[in-house]
Every structure is written in C-alpha cells, then in structure tokens.
Amino acid sequence: MALYVQKFGGTSVGSVERIKAVAEKVKGFRDQGHQIVVVVSAMSGETNRLIEMASQINEEPTPREMDMLVSTGEQVTISLLAMALHQLGVKATSYTGAQIGIRTDSAHTRARIQQIETDELRADLDEGKVVVVAGFQGVDSEGNITTLGRGGSDTTGVALAAALKADECQIYTDVDGVYTTDPRVCAKARRLESITVEEMLEMASLGSKVLQIRAVEFAGKYNVPLRVLSSFEDGPGTLITADEEISNMEEPLISGIAFNNNEAKLTVLSTPDVPGVASRILGPISDANIEVDMIVQNVAPTGGYTDFTFTVAKNDFRQTQRILQEQVIPSLGGGEVRGDDKIAKVSLVGVGMRSHAGVASRMFRVLADEGINIRMVSTSEIKISVVIDEKFLELAVRSLHTAFGLDKADVSEEH
Structure with a gap:
C-alpha cells in the first residue's frame, strides 16, 4: 500500500462529467489499497470569471477581499468531487485549505506556505477515507483566507506530499x-520519460507552464518524487527526479527549450555609477513584492553614469513603472525610465551544459541566422536565456529545437 497525493488541475475538473471521471480514477487507486489525498483546482475558467466580476466593481480591489473571492472556486470543486466519490461508494471528506x-504568511494573492497540520488528515486516511483538499489556498495567523498565486494548487499538492512523506505526488493535467x-x-x-528536479526548476522558472516553480522547489527541497500525468489518457507521464545520471556525456545535452512572453523590460537611464544604486532601484520594487528576473547594468556613454535594465512579469509592468517614476527617480536625483512590454524570453535548459563549451555561441549563431536580435543574455550552469522581440518567439523556439537535435525521435528520454 502506498500513499499518493494526486492533484487535478482546472481542465481536469472542468465539468461535472470530468469530475466524475476523476472520481473513477481515484476509486481505482483506492480499490488497490492505496491511501489517497486529492488536491483540486477551481473548474477551468472559474477563477477568471470571479476576477472579472471583481473588476466590474473595483479595478483595484483589496488583496484580502480578492483572496476571499477567488478561494471559493476550489470550494465548489472539492465538494462536487467528494459527492462523486460518495456516489461510487468511496468514503471521502472535503476540506478547504484553512x-x-x-498555514501561510499574510502576503495576500501570493502567500507562502509555512506549516501544514496533518493530524486530522492522517486520521481520515487511517479510516480509509479519500481526503479531498482545496488547492491554491491557506490561512494566515490571523485567520484570513490567503491564496498562493496562479498555479498554487501544484504547490499545495507537493507541500502536502512533503508533509505526509507520500510515496509520490502525481500532477494530473491536460498534457x-x-x-x-x-x-x-x-x-x-x-x-x-524523466527530467531532473534541477532542470525542471529551470524550466518552470523560465516560463514552462507544466508546473509552478514553487511546487518544483518543494519537491527538490523535501525530495518528493513528482510525476506529471495526463488526466485524459493512460501513460507513464514524466518523472521528475533528483537523479542526474546522463547516459551520454560526449554531446551537450539540452533537455528542453522554455519560453515566456509574459515579461516586460524596464531601463533606468543615466543612473549614478556609485555603490548602492542597484539597491536603491530594486529595493522599492522588492518592497512591493514584485519579482525581478534578468538584470543587466551597462556603462553609459557619459562618464560616471550607468544604464540599469531588468525584467518583471508583464502584469507588474505598470506598477513597476510607477514605482520607478514616483520613488526611485527622485531618490537618484534624476534619470529617465524606458519600458518595453513586447518582449519574450527563450531559454535552453540541460545539465549537460556543465561539461560542454560552445552551447551559447551555437545558440547565438542560430538566432542570428534567422535575423533575431538579442536584447539581454543570462546564463547559469544549466541554462542560457535570451530576451528577444516577442514577434520572433515561435521562430526562435522552432529553430533552436531543430538546431539542438530535439526534433529527433530518439531525443534523450532516459535521463
């Protein structure tokens, strides 16, 4: 008997019929004697519907009330799934995150999990019940409902698997x-067939939408076996593992190409070239809980000044511009802010890069041959990212996919 935490996303529970199908799948595991915790998202489209209703009342509602609103989507799903399991003769109990x-911190709309109480959950499992948990949400120390940000149900699933020391966390999705x-x-x-946690972490952070980055972080930190599977067809899925053994180290191994067109670029021109300026630029942005991605600092043509460029999520673009104009520029004694929200980031990911030179130059050559200009570059041991004009995104991905041999039917599926 094994303990599985199974997470089903919005598409997987997008209708009553699909919820019934999930119940049948869960029953199959329960009939084999396994203990099952199911984490579900809101039905597909429901969160967007709730957000749209809020926007019709207030364009900038308070984060606390937004959390109270959008957390209701998962509550519908957990109750319907528990009912579907009861109809199949399976004992089940549904729970909200609270x-x-x-337990989370109080950062509404993007809270982080601090602790999970498992006593009641374990008691239900020991009684033979399937426990159905609302993903994406929790409660802070003052009893306020909080949410974990888009994709947060993945994080809920992995966090529960870590807390329960589950045998595997299975993420069921539409792929x-x-x-x-x-x-x-x-x-x-x-x-x-498999990918390392380290590679998956890079893929998630670079724009791959299969898993939320915080879910992969949890899996890596607590050594949770993580598998991505289809809700609609049987198959082995992809195992995300800590094993970094590579079958062939003679060739650079690129596991995948991630991309993200949900980014925007901002540049603060002619900032003083003195210690502490980067902190004065990014400090107010960090205080607003806005995550900064790529950073480049260049020496300006006029001596004693630099140009400071960085990227943020596209939905943080306008707020970041306001912070720069209203707080940062006055603190620097002047400067100019320029922005561009028509960019995309494309990244090569693979642990094989560690022992091979020339991957970056090959990437740049492929893009140059397609007439694609590179705006920014960022590298690490296992990834190379470039910022390009958004209109060239698909051309860049397809060209690089072919150039690095990922089109081949025998592309490494053993690592």
Missing part, C-alpha cells in the same frame, strides 16, 4: 508529461 490546516518544448509552438516536441 480547514486542513495549511501527458513534460515536453522538450511546448507542442503548440513546435509540433516536433517530444515527451521526456
């Missing part, structure tokens, strides 16, 4: 695993 004891890149952009993309 009821199950998922049958992790691909070398998004098949909707590149038809020749291939499913990987």
Whole structure:
C-alpha cells in the first residue's frame, strides 16, 4: 500500500462529467489499497470569471477581499468531487485549505506556505477515507483566507506530499508529461520519460507552464518524487527526479527549450555609477513584492553614469513603472525610465551544459541566422536565456529545437 497525493488541475475538473471521471480514477487507486489525498483546482475558467466580476466593481480591489473571492472556486470543486466519490461508494471528506490546516504568511494573492497540520488528515486516511483538499489556498495567523498565486494548487499538492512523506505526488493535467518544448509552438516536441528536479526548476522558472516553480522547489527541497500525468489518457507521464545520471556525456545535452512572453523590460537611464544604486532601484520594487528576473547594468556613454535594465512579469509592468517614476527617480536625483512590454524570453535548459563549451555561441549563431536580435543574455550552469522581440518567439523556439537535435525521435528520454 502506498500513499499518493494526486492533484487535478482546472481542465481536469472542468465539468461535472470530468469530475466524475476523476472520481473513477481515484476509486481505482483506492480499490488497490492505496491511501489517497486529492488536491483540486477551481473548474477551468472559474477563477477568471470571479476576477472579472471583481473588476466590474473595483479595478483595484483589496488583496484580502480578492483572496476571499477567488478561494471559493476550489470550494465548489472539492465538494462536487467528494459527492462523486460518495456516489461510487468511496468514503471521502472535503476540506478547504484553512480547514486542513495549511498555514501561510499574510502576503495576500501570493502567500507562502509555512506549516501544514496533518493530524486530522492522517486520521481520515487511517479510516480509509479519500481526503479531498482545496488547492491554491491557506490561512494566515490571523485567520484570513490567503491564496498562493496562479498555479498554487501544484504547490499545495507537493507541500502536502512533503508533509505526509507520500510515496509520490502525481500532477494530473491536460498534457501527458513534460515536453522538450511546448507542442503548440513546435509540433516536433517530444515527451521526456524523466527530467531532473534541477532542470525542471529551470524550466518552470523560465516560463514552462507544466508546473509552478514553487511546487518544483518543494519537491527538490523535501525530495518528493513528482510525476506529471495526463488526466485524459493512460501513460507513464514524466518523472521528475533528483537523479542526474546522463547516459551520454560526449554531446551537450539540452533537455528542453522554455519560453515566456509574459515579461516586460524596464531601463533606468543615466543612473549614478556609485555603490548602492542597484539597491536603491530594486529595493522599492522588492518592497512591493514584485519579482525581478534578468538584470543587466551597462556603462553609459557619459562618464560616471550607468544604464540599469531588468525584467518583471508583464502584469507588474505598470506598477513597476510607477514605482520607478514616483520613488526611485527622485531618490537618484534624476534619470529617465524606458519600458518595453513586447518582449519574450527563450531559454535552453540541460545539465549537460556543465561539461560542454560552445552551447551559447551555437545558440547565438542560430538566432542570428534567422535575423533575431538579442536584447539581454543570462546564463547559469544549466541554462542560457535570451530576451528577444516577442514577434520572433515561435521562430526562435522552432529553430533552436531543430538546431539542438530535439526534433529527433530518439531525443534523450532516459535521463
């Protein structure tokens, strides 16, 4: 008997019929004698519907009330799934994040899990019940409902698996695993049998929408076996593992190509070239809980000044501009802010880069041959990211996918 935490996303529970299908799948595992905790998202489209209603009342509602509103989507799903399980003769109990004891900080709309109370959950499992938990949400120390940000149900699932020391956390979605890149952009993309936690962490952070980055962080930190599977068809999915053994170290191994067009670039021109300026620029942005991604600092043509460029999520673009104009520029004694929200980031990811030179130059050559200009570059041991004009995104992905051999039917599916 094993303990599985199974997470089903919005598409997987997008209708009553699909919720019934999830119940059948869960029953199959329960009939084999396994203990099952199910984490579910809101039904597909429901969160967007709630957000749209809020916007009709107030364009900038308070974060606390937004959390109170959007957390209701998951409450609908957990109750319907528990009912569907009861109809199949399976004992089940549904819980909101607050009821199950998922304790978070108070950062509304982007809270972080601090603790999970498992006593009641374990008692239900020992009684043979399937426990159905609302993903994406928790409760802070003052009893306020909080949410974890988009994709937060993945984080709930992995965090519960870590707290319960589950045998595996299974993420069921509308794709049958992790691909070398998004098949909707590149038809020749291939499913990987396995990928390292480190590679998946990079893929998630660089724009791959299969898993939320915080879910992968949890999996890596607490050594949770994580598997991505299809809700709609049987198959082995993709195992995300800590194992970094590579079958062939003679060639650079690129596991996949991630991309993200949900980014915007901001530049503060002619900032003083003195210690502490970067902190004075990014400090107010950090205080607003806005995450900064790539950073480049260049020496300006006029001596004693630099240009400071960085990227943020596109939905943080306007707020970041306001912070720069209203807080940062006055503190620097002047300067100019320029922004561009028509950019995209494309990244090569693979642990094989560690022992091979020339990957970056090859990437740059492929893009140059397609007439694609590079705006920014960022590298690490296992990834190379470039910022380009958004209009060239799909061309860049397909060209790189072919150039690095990922189109091949035998693309490494053993690592």
